Amino acid sequence: MSAGVQVPVAPGVAPDAPPRRRRRRVNLPGLALVVALAVLWEVLVRTVLRAFDNLAPTTEIIRSFGELVARGDLAAQIGHTVAVTLIGWVVSTVVGVVLGVWLGLSGVAWRWSMASVEVLRSLPSIAFVPVAILVFGFSEQMELVLIMYVCLWPVLIATIEGVRGVGPGLLDSARTLNLGRLRTWRCVVLPAAVPRLLVGVRLALALAVALAVIAEMLGNPAGLGFGIVFAQRGFQPGQVFAYLFTIGIVGWALNALFTAAVRMFAPRFAGSL
Amino acid sequence: MSAAGRVAAGSAPAVADDAAPGGVSVECRGLSIDVPTDDGPKRIVEGLDLRVEPGEFVCVLGASGVGKTTVLRALGGLVPPTPGSVLEVDGRPVDGPPDAGVMVFQNYASSLLPWRTALSNVELPLEGSVRDRGTRRERAMAALRLVGLADRHAAYPAELSGGMQQRVQIARALVVRPRVLFMDEPFGALDAMTREGLQDELLRIHARTAMTVVFITHDIEEAVYLGTRLIVLEGRPSAVGHDLRSPIGPDREQVATKESAEYLRLRHELYAAVRGERSGGAP
Numbered sequence: 001m002s003a004g005v006q007v008p009v010a011p012g013v014a015p016d017a018p019p020r021r022r023r024r025r026v027n028l029p030g031l032a033l034v035v036a037l038a039v040l041w042e043v044l045v046r047t048v049l050r051a052f053d054n055l056a057p058t059t060e061i062i063r064s065f066g067e068l069v070a071r072g073d074l075a076a077q078i079g080h081t082v083a084v085t086l087i088g089w090v091v092s093t094v095v096g097v098v099l100g101v102w103l104g105l106s107g108v109a110w111r112w113s114m115a116s117v118e119v120l121r122s123l124p125s126i127a128f129v130p131v132a133i134l135v136f137g138f139s140e141q142m143e144l145v146l147i148m149y150v151c152l153w154p155v156l157i158a159t160i161e162g163v164r165g166v167g168p169g170l171l172d173s174a175r176t177l178n179l180g181r182l183r184t185w186r187c188v189v190l191p192a193a194v195p196r197l198l199v200g201v202r203l204a205l206a207l208a209v210a211l212a213v214i215a216e217m218l219g220n221p222a223g224l225g226f227g228i229v230f231a232q233r234g235f236q237p238g239q240v241f242a243y244l245f246t247i248g249i250v251g252w253a254l255n256a257l258f259t260a261a262v263r264m265f266a267p268r269f270a271g272s273l
Numbered sequence: 274m275s276a277a278g279r280v281a282a283g284s285a286p287a288v289a290d291d292a293a294p295g296g297v298s299v300e301c302r303g304l305s306i307d308v309p310t311d312d313g314p315k316r317i318v319e320g321l322d323l324r325v326e327p328g329e330f331v332c333v334l335g336a337s338g339v340g341k342t343t344v345l346r347a348l349g350g351l352v353p354p355t356p357g358s359v360l361e362v363d364g365r366p367v368d369g370p371p372d373a374g375v376m377v378f379q380n381y382a383s384s385l386l387p388w389r390t391a392l393s394n395v396e397l398p399l400e401g402s403v404r405d406r407g408t409r410r411e412r413a414m415a416a417l418r419l420v421g422l423a424d425r426h427a428a429y430p431a432e433l434s435g436g437m438q439q440r441v442q443i444a445r446a447l448v449v450r451p452r453v454l455f456m457d458e459p460f461g462a463l464d465a466m467t468r469e470g471l472q473d474e475l476l477r478i479h480a481r482t483a484m485t486v487v488f489i490t491h492d493i494e495e496a497v498y499l500g501t502r503l504i505v506l507e508g509r510p511s512a513v514g515h516d517l518r519s520p521i522g523p524d525r526e527q528v529a530t531k532e533s534a535e536y537l538r539l540r541h542e543l544y545a546a547v548r549g550e551r552s553g554g555a556p
Contacts, residue, residue: 169383175369176349176376177398177449187397191388268388268429 056237061245064238073227074242078250081212081223084140085254088147089208093201096152100159104193105185110160117160121153125211133219140222143215150211151204158200162193194269198262205258209251224250296327296485297363297373297452299348305355305510306340306347316355317343319510325453325502330479330486332500334493334547339511341489342457348487349376349455362453374453375446379461381438385430391417391441392426398449416448417441419478436467440474447478453485460495469527472499476525493547497540498525505546515546 038058045057056064068074103110103117128146136142166189174184216225224247231239263270304321307314317340325331335341346352347360350370354360362371370376375398378384385394395413403409417423420440430438439459446454460468476499479486490496496503500519507514520535530536 167383169378169380170386172351172376172378173384173445175351176374176455177445178370178372178401179398180401183401187400188386191386194388 054235054237056241060238061241064236065242065245068227068239068242074246077222077224077227078246081209081216081225081247082250082254084143084147084223085205085208085212088144088212089151089205092148092151092204092208093155095148096155096200096204097159097197099152100156100197101163101190101193103156104160104163105189110164117153117156121157125150125207126214129214129218132215138219138221140220143212143220143223146215146219147208147211151208154200154203154207155197156200158196158203159193162196162200163189165196166192194266198266198269202255202258205254206251209247209254213247295452295483296329298327298361299323299325299374299453299485299487300359300361300364301348301354302359304344304347304358304360306343306352306358307355308343308352316510318347318506319508319512321506321512323504323513323516325485325487327452327485328483330488330499330501331504332488332490332496332502333504333506334490334496334543335506335511335514336547337491339506339509341491341506344506345376345455345457345487345489349374351376371453373451374455375449375451376455376457377442377446377459379458381435381442381459381462382430384442385438385445387430390427390429391422391433391437391444394430394441395445395448398445402449413444413448416444419447420444420474434467436463436471439463439471443471443475443478447482451484453487456486456488458489458491461490461492468495473525473527475499480523493540493543494531497521497536497543498527498530503539503543505543515543517542517546 042058045052045055049055065074103113128149132142132146132149136145170188170192171184174188179187212223213225213228216223216227217229220226224243228240228243228247231243259270301321301323304318304323305316306318308317309315321344333341333344343352347354348362348367350367360367363373365371386397389397392410392413395416396409399409399412403412414423414426417426420443422437422440422444425433425437428437430441433441443459460471463471472495475486488496488499490499497519501523502519503515503517504513505515505517506512517539519539521530521533521539
């Protein structure tokens with residue numbers, strides 16, 4: 001594309017505002033609240049919630065976290081879960097986009113497959129865990145296949161909707177300007193589909209993390225999902241909570257990385273996320 | 274691009290000569306158009322005969338729902354007429370959007386590519402035909418200059434006002450050096466001040482390029498001010514009800530022209546024609 005000056009200005013931003021990058025400053029009130037909640041939890045667990053034997057106070061969670069890090073378990077488990085998540089997500093994104101563009105552009109293909117897509121995508125993804133274990137056994141393969149299958153749908157649906165949802169005004173313009181079919185796809189239809197597509201891809205990433213953890217809990221003895229279940233079976237409340245927060249942070253970090261990547265490589269579309 | 278072209282791109286008046294291949298004729302004989310509805314195809318236009326001479330500025334009026342836009346979309350090759358209709362641009366049958374003609378739509382916001390800058394939007398139609406990037410850019414800049422938007426070439430559509438966005442759309446149409454412009458209520462969504470400014474710019478561009486313009490509007494004042502000829506569509510299905518030639522000369526000015534006797538007389542005549550259709554045509 002040949003834009004003279006690529007300034008990432010979100011729609012709605014005053015056009016004459018200087019194109020300054022929004023600087024991330026430390027959110028002090030937000031940080032203070034986190035600390036306050038941690039202290040509150042410590043106090044609650046040691047007083048009001050005493051009856052629950054297996055609740056870990058904040059200090060205990062931090063201690064367990066340190067232990068897990070020191071043993072080297074946590075790094076390996078994070079590595080496994082993140083790797084499997086990313087591989088499954090990338091594969092299903094590529095497949096979903098290619099398939100989605102084809103289904104979105106071809107009326108015949110869409111008519112034939114619409115019913116199947118609608119049924120398959122509305123099946124709850126968790127229900128496929130036993131199926132995947134049955135077919136692939138307790139293995140990494142099972143985990144990967146599960147993630148790919150589940151991630152495929154949001155990407156596929158978002159791509160189809162994006163391609164089919166291109167405004168009639170844009171298509172009329174493409175026709176009256178005699179852009180031709182190929183150029184219409186490349187310059188009008190595909191870019192117009194990108195915002196919806198990105199939403200689907202981002203949703204798929206969140207699903208990928210969730211499904212990786214579930215698959216590790218139920219099927220594949222590795223990664224963070226296995227870690228948290230193992231700690232639970234060994235009655236290690238401190239570790240269970242440490243894993244819980246680790247999983248949360250991994251999911252948050254992956255999402256943040258994705259958003260940052262979009263902002264860096266496709267700033268015009270960052271507003272659609 | 275030749276040296277002459279480079280010079281042309283540097284100054285606005287010369288640019289117009291660069292983009293001035295003159296107008297072409299538009300003709301339809303026995304034009305009928307069916308549009309699909311839930312109860313099968315419905316005939317919107319029947320037996321419409323019209324010949325637009327090269328360089329004419331024809332304003333098409335009519336009550337809403339009479340099929341003005343449909344006729345224009347048929348002329349622009351976006352809607353197929355029924356078999357047996359004759360539809361020609363520059364003597365060649367229309368079968369899809371003609372090379373010589375470009376449409377300008379009322380809804381500028383949905384017609385521009387929001388992810389491209391104004392300049393890049395205007396370059397779009399050249400990307401298939403003009404290989405050299407520099408030439409493409411020069412021509413697009415010249416078109417933007419023609420509509421007075423050269424200084425905002427780097428802005429995205431969302432950063433421009435409605436009137437500016439419509440100018441970008443007009444520039445995008447002009448950049449392919451069309452010989453006929455099909456304009457569908459292009460100023461309908463703009464405020465009165467902006468609209469008058471754009472009307473004058475369009476008249477200026479028309480005078481310079483001598484291209485043919487078919488201009489749909491529901492605004493009688495606008496039609497009288499702009500048109501060299503005025504067509505009123507009436508009936509259901511519709512056809513040409515009135516065909517008036519404007520006595521107003523080519524030099525038009527918002528205040529003086531609108532106070533002139535010819536303007537007032539034509540306006541009166543046109544009101545009568547359109548109102549007659551409205552009272553007679555309402556079910």
